[in-house]
Amino acid sequence: MKTQESKKVVIKSRQTVVPIEPTPRPRTHYLSNLDLLYSDIIINNVYYFPPFSNVNDSGELIQGLKDSLAKVLVHYPVLAGRVRTGEDGRRYIDCSDEGILLVEATADARFDEWKDLINFPMEPYLNLGDSVITDFSTAPLLRIQVTLFGCGGVAIGYGFAHIVIDGWSATEFMKAWSEVHRELPISINPTFATELLKARSPPSVKQPVNDYLFFPKIPSDASSPAEAPSTATAPATKLAITTFYFSADEVNALVQEVENGPWAYDRPTSFEALEALCWKAMTEVRDLPDDVITTYSYPINVRGRWDPALPSGYFGNGPHLSCLGVKAGDIKHNHLSYVAKLIRDDIKASGLEYLRSVIDLLEIEMNQGKAVDFNSAFYAGTDVQGTNFATFPIYEVDFGSGKPLHFSFYLHPLFGNGLAHVLPTPHGGRSRYVPMSMSEEHMKKLLENKLFTNFLAGARHAKLVSFG
Known part of the structure; x- marks a missing residue:
């Protein structure tokens, strides 16, 4: 019998998911000064869900999640884009419809093998685990791993490029995806208006700021x-x-x-x-x-x-x-x-x-x-x-x-x-x-x-x- 420490997560497939229909192009998404603070960081989170009794098998579940993901990306074209650098050296998002990464995995374990999911030792394997982007030219801005457990439970791990969104926007995206998956209207549609956080012209520092350090x-x-x-x-x-x-x-x-x-x-x-x-x-x-x-x-x-x-x-x-x-x-x-x-x-x-x-x-x-x-x-x-x-x-x-x-x-x-x-x-x-x-x-x-x-x-x- 396998011990808890020897249980494995196995990657079954990797695929790119693009918006179900082309989004308007060319389209450039401006990054605010607050966006640019976070450079190459990836934030990883994991949701644990009870069994999906309304689907017949794992294949149907994965296909359904993929289909709804393709639909919601039409509303979030920025996430399907890639980071570029302009002539002025400032990074921006090219909404190129290149898509996000979807990974299917299985785990030879059950949620109820642990008294509390805060003790879950397999968590590091429920998302792709990388914490920085090493190549912006090819890196998807969102990567999702769906892991199916023996009990029928499902873990959805997601990692997002912090340069594009924060945890609040990421949570709103996950909620919107779940609503589209249930064929419901999106309760809060995204607003792409980072220009609202542009600096004044000319910039004017009227109060001392000591929260940041600056380097060549x-x-x-x-x-x-x-x-x-x-x-x-x-x-x-x-x-x-x-x-x-x-x-x-x-x-x-x-x-x-x-x-x-x-x-x-x-x-x-x-x-x-x-x-x-x-x-x-x-x-x-x-x-x-x-x-x-x-x-x-x-x-x-x-x-x-x-x-x-x-x-x-x-x-x-x-x-x-x-x-x-x-x-x-x-x-x-x-x-x-x-x-x-x-x-x-x-x-x-x-x-x-x-x-x-x-x-x-x-x-x-x-x-x-x-x-x-x-x-x-x-x-x-x-x-x-x-x-x-x-x-x-x-x-x-x-x-x-x-x-x-x-x-x-x-x-x-x-x-x-x-x-x-x-x-x-x-x-x-x-x-x-x-x-x-x-x-x-x-x-x-x-x-x-x-x-x-x-x-x-x-x-x-x-x-x-x-x-x-």
């Missing part, structure tokens, strides 16, 4: 890897990646701790409370010297803060990555409410004029031929990066077998030492998954940290998975 650009063409240091070098430290489950009661207790603390403020969010807990606990177990700066970086969505607000279905990258640097001693020796308030105050400070200054500064530096990186140490073991997925319509994606049993954000080691994202769970309400990445040594200490475990009474987490 390495001579390159469209097929080269990213120039930014943060994605150019893999981490040397052995990393451990695990996902923690916080029940709604545990999250409520954490929020109440912030509300009752000495730096209390009005209505702390679950994101602020959870990220404050992660930042403080991670800083404690790292035992950073008090005078060392630890930076918490997180995306602030421009969509609703712009004036006027970006239209519904805005397709592209909406987040500005805020980088909040504080002395480690201030994080370690103050109450949790102090850390949460730092995050709240930083969010409030990122108003419209600040965001316009961000985009204008990027315009100035990019026009001078500079490469851009985030002002956060992704591999140094001092900083924390978090993203709030809690409000994403993740569990509204339904291909006909019901809502997902589970959704995961795949943390590739290349993304850094110090990740702590916040995701919704299928249980709904305030329950949250928090996938985290740290050095193996510090992750083990985190499991013994009194502050962290005090708000994780259930102690439900995935077993440690180490890389490096």
Whole structure:
């Protein structure tokens, strides 16, 4: 009998899926300054669905998914295109209808072999696993892997080029695909209007911006890897990646701790409370010297803060990555409410004029031929990066077998030492998954940290998975 560790995922086929009908050409999709921040990064996620009782066999299921994918790409021609570089050195999308990659795979396993899908050891094999684009001239901007399990369950893993869209747009695409698959109208049609985030003419930086670093650009063409240091070098430290489950009661207790603390403020969010807990606990177990700066970086969505607000279905990258640097001693020796308030105050400070200054500064530096990186140490073991997925319509994606049993954000080691994202769970309400990445040594200490475990009474987490 095979052990869980020996179970395999086998690739059965690879095919290119193009829009079912030609889309208008020639068509160029402009990339905003926020798009261009993400260079060559690929983001991988996995949906786990219950069996599809409305299909006769796997062949019918795969063909149906392929057909609906071809139909929805007519509405999303950008995803079927390729990245090019203009004469001015700026990248753009040629909506060339070259298509996306669809992979069919099988797994000799069942979902019910594991008590909880956050412990699923086969997850790294449920998408193509690459984390960077090495050749923009040929790389599809979306790659999808459909894996069929012995129990009838289906995993749909997808990886998208971050230079084109963010997690919100990707989730809206998956929802639209599922609606087309069920022969329903698309509830939120995409809006291709990245020109709304163009810099002012002339650019005008009216507020100081410290969230980005600028470097001389390495001579390159469209097929080269990213120039930014943060994605150019893999981490040397052995990393451990695990996902923690916080029940709604545990999250409520954490929020109440912030509300009752000495730096209390009005209505702390679950994101602020959870990220404050992660930042403080991670800083404690790292035992950073008090005078060392630890930076918490997180995306602030421009969509609703712009004036006027970006239209519904805005397709592209909406987040500005805020980088909040504080002395480690201030994080370690103050109450949790102090850390949460730092995050709240930083969010409030990122108003419209600040965001316009961000985009204008990027315009100035990019026009001078500079490469851009985030002002956060992704591999140094001092900083924390978090993203709030809690409000994403993740569990509204339904291909006909019901809502997902589970959704995961795949943390590739290349993304850094110090990740702590916040995701919704299928249980709904305030329950949250928090996938985290740290050095193996510090992750083990985190499991013994009194502050962290005090708000994780259930102690439900995935077993440690180490890389490096």
